[in-house]
Amino acid sequence: MPSDTLWEIAKAEVEKKEISENGGDGIEVCEKSVFFIGSKNGGKTTIILRCLDRDEPPKPTLALEYTYGRRAKGHNTPKDIAHFWELGGGTSLLDLITIPITNETLRTFSLVLVLDLSRPNDLWPTMESLLQITKTHVDKLIVKLGKTNAKAASEMRQKMWSNMQKDHPDRELIDPFPIPLVIIGSKYDIFQDFDSEKRKIICKTLRFVSHYYGASLMFASKSEALLLKIRGVINQLAFGIDKSKSISVDQNKPLFIPAGLDSLSQIGSPPLSENDLGQLHAQTPMDLWKKVYEKVFPPKSASTSKETRDPARDPQYAESEVDEMRAQKDQELEQYKKNSSKSWKQIEFDS
Numbered sequence: 001m002p003s004d005t006l007w008e009i010a011k012a013e014v015e016k017k018e019i020s021e022n023g024g025d026g027i028e029v030c031e032k033s034v035f036f037i038g039s040k041n042g043g044k045t046t047i048i049l050r051c052l053d054r055d056e057p058p059k060p061t062l063a064l065e066y067t068y069g070r071r072a073k074g075h076n077t078p079k080d081i082a083h084f085w086e087l088g089g090g091t092s093l094l095d096l097i098t099i100p101i102t103n104e105t106l107r108t109f110s111l112v113l114v115l116d117l118s119r120p121n122d123l124w125p126t127m128e129s130l131l132q133i134t135k136t137h138v139d140k141l142i143v144k145l146g147k148t149n150a151k152a153a154s155e156m157r158q159k160m161w162s163n164m165q166k167d168h169p170d171r172e173l174i175d176p177f178p179i180p181l182v183i184i185g186s187k188y189d190i191f192q193d194f195d196s197e198k199r200k201i202i203c204k205t206l207r208f209v210s211h212y213y214g215a216s217l218m219f220a221s222k223s224e225a226l227l228l229k230i231r232g233v234i235n236q237l238a239f240g241i242d243k244s245k246s247i248s249v250d251q252n253k254p255l256f257i258p259a260g261l262d263s264l265s266q267i268g269s270p271p272l273s274e275n276d277l278g279q280l281h282a283q284t285p286m287d288l289w290k291k292v293y294e295k296v297f298p299p300k301s302a303s304t305s306k307e308t309r310d311p312a313r314d315p316q317y318a319e320s321e322v323d324e325m326r327a328q329k330d331q332e333l334e335q336y337k338k339n340s341s342k343s344w345k346q347i348e349f350d351s
Helices: 006-020 046-053 094-097 120-148 151-159 196-212 222-237 274-279 285-296 318-346
Strands: 029-036 064-072 079-087 109-116 181-186 216-219
Touching: 029 046, 029 120, 029 222, 029 318, 046 079, 046 222, 064 222, 079 196, 079 216, 079 222, 094 120, 109 222, 120 151, 120 196, 120 285, 181 196, 181 222, 196 216, 216 222
Parallel strands: 029 079, 029 109, 109 181, 181 216
Antiparallel strands: 064 079
């Protein structure tokens, strides 16, 4: 019996097809992976569909989903392949982050964090949880890689700094993310109607976090012009298309700041009075920005913000017939447990 997994079989079929289409000329096909994580119902699927030119309504993402896109660099050249992964459920399925990021995919992997700007109280907890888990996993893989391929691990560490000019004044003050990172603030059409001071705090905070991690930052909405700009950035990650050199740092307009083009001097200090800043006890700049942000947008309590870990109980996946049968079986199970408990209590054991 063959022991190949479905994934291995599918990969072999794609490789066979590529060789056939290229006339067996042996031209190497480039493969990259882009992993979308972020806020629940934040618009990740919509962005992926737009990047792949798929005109279909987005469906709720259940757990971890995969699709792919192909693109030729020129006439009569093989098509490069981009693997798109998407994590559903916001922060409720963090354990699944480790599945697509492996030793084999690590060196061609990019991360896209999509944050719902219309829910500012959930923004920092979502961002912090997802980035910390991903960074910890990637750091472990790089250490593991270094034990078997020190050169590759060294190249990855050098690549982390590729977007930051050597003479950039903030070079000693930032800590680049171990793999290419893009942060997208979605639902700008709702966010633009927020109070100006609230918009200022959110914009400055996201600019600081993005700059600290050496990431690109951009806002998105249903606007076709914004979606086209986002698509260009994702294509750069997926297929190596040339980067956009445009930049927008005006908080009254959608932000668009490619990695390495911002600075701490332009971002400024956290938007709080000196007296209030002095009362905050923070050990790092990141911790200071977190405290300032959560002072204005306190995170929801664990009881109200806890997301459903069991997709079967998530209302967005409701199916009346299935749910009714499930409820019936649950009742039967509870009744069975009660009856079993009674029968065990009635048994007289020999003393």
